[in-house]
Amino acid sequence: MREPFGPSALTATSASTSRRMWRLIAPWLALVLFLAVPPFIWPQSWLLAYLAQTATMIVFALSYNLLLGETGLLSFGHAAYSGLGALVAAHVFNRVGVPLVLLPLIGGLGGALCGVVFGFISTRRAGTAFAMITLGIGELVSAAAWTLPDWFGGEAGVAIDRASGHALGSWSFGPAREAYALIALWCLLASAALFALSRTPFLRLANAVRDNPARAAAIGCYPRRVRHGVVVLSAFFAGVAGTLGLINVELVSSESVGMMRSGAVLIATVIGGTAAFFGPVAGAVVLTFFSVAVASVTRAWLFYLGLFFVVVVVISPDGIAGFMQRHIARVAACGWRMCRAMYLWGAAAALLWTLAAVLAVQWAYAVQFGIDDSASFGVDGLPLWMASSALWFSGVVFMLAASGALSTRYAVRAQARLAMNSRSTRIAGDTQ
Amino acid sequence: MQSFVINLLNGVSYGLLLFMLSAGLTLIFSMLGVLNFAHASFYMLGAYVGFSVAAHAGFWSALVIAPLIVGAIGAALERWLLRRVRVHGHLPELLLTFGAAYLLGELVKLGWGLSPLSATVPPALDGPLFTLYGAAFARYRAFMMAVSLVMLALLYAVLRVSKTGLIVRAALTHASAVEALGHDVPRVFTGVFAAGTALAALAGVIGAPLFVIEPAMAESLGSIVFVVVVIGGLGSLSGALAASLLVGCVQTFAVASDVSLGGVLAAFGASLPAEWDALTLAQLAPLIPYLLLVAMLALRPRGLFGRRDEHA
Numbered sequence: 171m172r173e174p175f176g177p178s179a180l181t182a183t184s185a186s187t188s189r190r191m192w193r194l195i196a197p198w199l200a201l202v203l204f205l206a207v208p209p210f211i212w213p214q215s216w217l218l219a220y221l222a223q224t225a226t227m228i229v230f231a232l233s234y235n236l237l238l239g240e241t242g243l244l245s246f247g248h249a250a251y252s253g254l255g256a257l258v259a260a261h262v263f264n265r266v267g268v269p270l271v272l273l274p275l276i277g278g279l280g281g282a283l284c285g286v287v288f289g290f291i292s293t294r295r296a297g298t299a300f301a302m303i304t305l306g307i308g309e310l311v312s313a314a315a316w317t318l319p320d321w322f323g324g325e326a327g328v329a330i331d332r333a334s335g336h337a338l339g340s341w342s343f344g345p346a347r348e349a350y351a352l353i354a355l356w357c358l359l360a361s362a363a364l365f366a367l368s369r370t371p372f373l374r375l376a377n378a379v380r381d382n383p384a385r386a387a388a389i390g391c392y393p394r395r396v397r398h399g400v401v402v403l404s405a406f407f408a409g410v411a412g413t414l415g416l417i418n419v420e421l422v423s424s425e426s427v428g429m430m431r432s433g434a435v436l437i438a439t440v441i442g443g444t445a446a447f448f449g450p451v452a453g454a455v456v457l458t459f460f461s462v463a464v465a466s467v468t469r470a471w472l473f474y475l476g477l478f479f480v481v482v483v484v485i486s487p488d489g490i491a492g493f494m495q496r497h498i499a500r501v502a503a504c505g506w507r508m509c510r511a512m513y514l515w516g517a518a519a520a521l522l523w524t525l526a527a528v529l530a531v532q533w534a535y536a537v538q539f540g541i542d543d544s545a546s547f548g549v550d551g552l553p554l555w556m557a558s559s560a561l562w563f564s565g566v567v568f569m570l571a572a573s574g575a576l577s578t579r580y581a582v583r584a585q586a587r588l589a590m591n592s593r594s595t596r597i598a599g600d601t602q
Numbered sequence: 603m604q605s606f607v608i609n610l611l612n613g614v615s616y617g618l619l620l621f622m623l624s625a626g627l628t629l630i631f632s633m634l635g636v637l638n639f640a641h642a643s644f645y646m647l648g649a650y651v652g653f654s655v656a657a658h659a660g661f662w663s664a665l666v667i668a669p670l671i672v673g674a675i676g677a678a679l680e681r682w683l684l685r686r687v688r689v690h691g692h693l694p695e696l697l698l699t700f701g702a703a704y705l706l707g708e709l710v711k712l713g714w715g716l717s718p719l720s721a722t723v724p725p726a727l728d729g730p731l732f733t734l735y736g737a738a739f740a741r742y743r744a745f746m747m748a749v750s751l752v753m754l755a756l757l758y759a760v761l762r763v764s765k766t767g768l769i770v771r772a773a774l775t776h777a778s779a780v781e782a783l784g785h786d787v788p789r790v791f792t793g794v795f796a797a798g799t800a801l802a803a804l805a806g807v808i809g810a811p812l813f814v815i816e817p818a819m820a821e822s823l824g825s826i827v828f829v830v831v832v833i834g835g836l837g838s839l840s841g842a843l844a845a846s847l848l849v850g851c852v853q854t855f856a857v858a859s860d861v862s863l864g865g866v867l868a869a870f871g872a873s874l875p876a877e878w879d880a881l882t883l884a885q886l887a888p889l890i891p892y893l894l895l896v897a898m899l900a901l902r903p904r905g906l907f908g909r910r911d912e913h914a
Contacts, residue, residue: 244693291896294903298637301696302832303899309825310892317885429821433704440697473712476704483701484686487694538712 197448201228201361204455205354209347218350222418224458225357226411231438231450231457232364233407238436239444240373241400242380244301247308248408248435250288253427254311255281255409256416257321260328263335270335270343274356274413281409282402289401293394296383308432315424327423330416343417353414360410361451367403368447376400434461437475441482443489452490470535477527504592512588515581522574530567608737609858610851615743617850618750619812622805623827624834624842625757626798632837633774633794636684636695641802642824643706648672648803649810649819650714653721656807661724668807669800676799680792703820711817718816746808753801754843770794829891833898835908844906849891856887 205225208217230252237243258280259273268276292303315322322328333344341348367373375396378386383393416422425431434457442453457475465471486493501509627641638644652668659667679702687694723742730738761767773780773790781787813819830849834841862882898905 242693244696291899294899298631298692298696299832299836302637302828302836303895305825306829306832306892306895309829310889310896313888313892317881317889429825433700436697436700470708472704473708476701476708480683480698480701480705483694483698484683487687487690487697534712538715 197451201448201451202358205357209350213347215346218346219418220458220462222350222353222414223462224455225353226414226418227435227438227454227458228451229357229360229364229414230408230411230435231442231454232361232447233404233411234435234439235444235447235450236364236367236373236376236400236404236407238439239449240368240380241376241397243296243397243400244298244304244436245292245432246301246305246429246436247288247311247432248304248404249427249429249431250308250311251281251284251405251408252412252415253315253422253431254284254412255279255405256412256422256426257328258283259409259413260330260416260422263330264328267335269338270332270417271338271352273335273417274360274410277413277416278406278410281412282406284409285402285405289398289405293397293401296393296397308427308429312424312428315427322424322427323422324424327421327425329421332417332420349417353417356410356414360407364407365447372396372399437479441479441489443486443491443493445488446491446495449489449491456490468532468535469539470531473531473535474528500588504588508588508591512581512584515577515584519574519577519581522570522577526567526570526574529563529570533563533567605735605737605858607734608739609855611739611747612743612858613851613854614847615747615750615850616854617847618747618754619805619809620827620830620850621843621846622750622753623802623823624830624846625754625839626801626805627827627831628834628837628839628842629757629801630795630798631831633770634684634695634791636692636699637828637831637836638795638798639696639699640679640703640706641699641798642820642827643703643710644672644676644799644802645806645809645823646710646815646817646820647675647706648806649721649815650710650719650806651803652807652810653714653719653815656721661722665804665807669803672803672806673796673800677792677796679799680795684795685788685791703824707817707820714815716817718814720814721810723811742811746812749804749808753804757801826891829895833895833905835905838905838907841905841907849894852894853887853890856883856890859883 205221208221230248234245234248237245237248255277259277262268262276262280263270263273288304288307292300292307295303332349333342335343337343343349343352375386375391376399378389379391379393379396386396387393412422412426415426438453438457439450440453441456442451443449456478460471460475460478464474468474482489486496623641623645627638630636630638630641648668651671652664655667656664683698683702684695687698727742727745729741731741731744732739759767761771769780769785770790770793773785773787777787780790826849830845831842833849834843834845860882
């Protein structure tokens with residue numbers, strides 16, 4: 171029998187709706203704060219460049235997630251759309267003189283046009299074959315960028331002067347601050363548009379095609395046509411992202427269509443998590459942190475990024491967002507007190523393993539590359555006595571790794587105990 | 603036309619090298635259902651390990667030892683990492699091999715440095731085998747073809763004749779039934795993965811003297827191998843062979859030719875803007891595998907010998 175709605179039930183439902191509202195708004199608030207507040211506190215130019223890169227990557231990763239998360243299409247050539255979109259935008263800006271404010275729209279249309287053409291070829295297959303075809307198309311475009319210098323500008327790339335367009339009021343967009351404001355605004359706009367898009371019936375059809383193409387075809391939609399549509403939409407937003415990058419650095423080169431960039435957006439999206447809308451945003455922030463902050467400290471940043479990526483795929487295939495969701499749900503179900511041991515041991519294990527890995531990798535890089543110019547490789551992160559004596563050093567790394575393994579063991583045991591406890595309480599609850 | 607035969611032989615030997623890579627890739631794909639994105643990285647690792655072993659113990663021991671070492675690394679990757687993510691489906695497996703490709707690339711830079719190395723041809727295989735109309739065919743290329751053909755024959759024999767091959771083929775299609783008969787199917791998977799990566803390493807060792815050993819060699823060859831596998835039809839060994847030979851020959855002929863794009867199109871009565879006319883086919887050679895891929899997909903989406911995909 172269902173209980174009649176009393177006043178207590180009513181307040182409970184209103185509390186839960188307000189909590190749901192809060193949960194819906196909080197990530198947006200965090201994104202706005204992340205983009206808007208730091209420039210007012212530390213108005214240095216490197217911070218603006220870093221934030222502009224992050225904003226670009228956020229849009230890029232969100233557009234990629236239309237393919238990977240919503241439609242289940244793994245693409246290895248997504249940079250082709252953003253790079254070609256930016257290229258179209260750069261040529262249009264230099265020849266026609268579109269206002270800079272509307273330039274991302276032009277780039278998006280350029281990207282979408284490429285999406286129509288390339289998507290027609292690539293969506294002939296799904297699954298692994300789609301991934302390989304996009305890889306081939308990505309390689310084709312990046313190889314063409316080198317063979318057709320009059321389009322891509324060869325080594326130098328195609329440059330624009332963002333201050334040369336029509337000024338908007340007193341804003342010429344020449345200073346980095348004004349350009350950043352434009353980029354951040356477009357980033358929020360594109361994110362909101364992508365969020366709205368993810369609630370449309372068309373993307374629900376895409377989800378159906380992802381989960382079961384045969385049944386989706388049986389209810390009367392063409393899986394291939396849906397995939398093609400998603401590729402075009404995703405290419406549009408990738409073009410927008412590419413143009414935001416163009417506004418930031420005022421240059422589009424053959425690197426912007428390269429495979430490195432395609433790999434970067436894939437890594438960002440997977441690290442963040444494809445199941446949640448804000449997963450790619452988190453992944454974009456993490457990736458830009460690696461490629462800007464970590465890369466400025468150590469040469470080994472690509473190694474760390476690869477390692478982190480592999481660890482994420484092995485431990486939590488649904489990325490940071492999925493990891494957070496799972497653990498928030500667990501804490502809510504079991505209570506903080508029950509989970510405490512597991513989290514403490516888990517955090518200790520993660521810390522110790524990270525420390526051991528960083529020390530070992532830094533040492534190895536110092537040994538291999540430190541001889542020619544050690545200044546930029548962050549060898550100074552190591553105390554001198556450690557670098558001088560290999561025996562001491564390997565002993566320290568071994569101790570760290572051993573205690574890390576021990577903490578991992580304890581964490582796994584605590585997790586098993588927790589799982590057993592919660593199962594037994596659930597069974598006890600059922601029998602009552 | 604004098605060098606036609608030599609070009610053809612060069613193309614076939616390059617194609618057979620490609621086939622050694624795509625055979626391992628196809629084997630792993632049809633077995634585990636996952637395309638090993640790190641396959642070209644194992645090829646690169648094989649070249650580097652082979653270089654180091656050859657410096658100490660000679661080329662012939664490198665030919666044996668390097669594939670064994672790399673195969674062991676491949677088995678470890680399958681056993682400790684891939685098997686853990688298999689429960690989550692094929693996508694995480696593919697992503698894991700993608701991450702492994704990054705890590706292997708960085709490890710190679712870490713172990714051997716950034717500067718390119720050049721492997722030497724052993725003296726017994728140095729020099730031309732024969733000259734035809736004044737153009738020489740290198741003895742080493744003939745050796746490469748022989749090794750590839752022997753490997754191909756061995757692979758075929760093991761898969762078709764031996765009991766191991768029987769178990770592997772059965773595990774391909776009826777994994778649970780094979781398991782019920784008392785065979786350790788996960789171990790078969792590990793063995794197949796190790797064999798595939800060892801094949802890639804062997805290709806690396808014998809391919810190294812023809813190319814430069816450098817950290818970028820995985821990317822330069824890797825995407826061509828993936829293109830070959832798609833053109834041949836995913837999961838089809840004979841398709842991989844045909845596509846490897848096709849791509850190898852077409853690319854070799856394009857590199858060796860001195861025809862300009864305008865000249866080719868003029869033969870068809872078409873014309874292009876002036877800046878395109880100046881491009882030679884040799885300049886366009888890196889594009890040709892991808893253009894072949896696009897053409898193949900437009901005409902026959904499942905590849906040369908691929909099975910029909912229900913949801914394509």
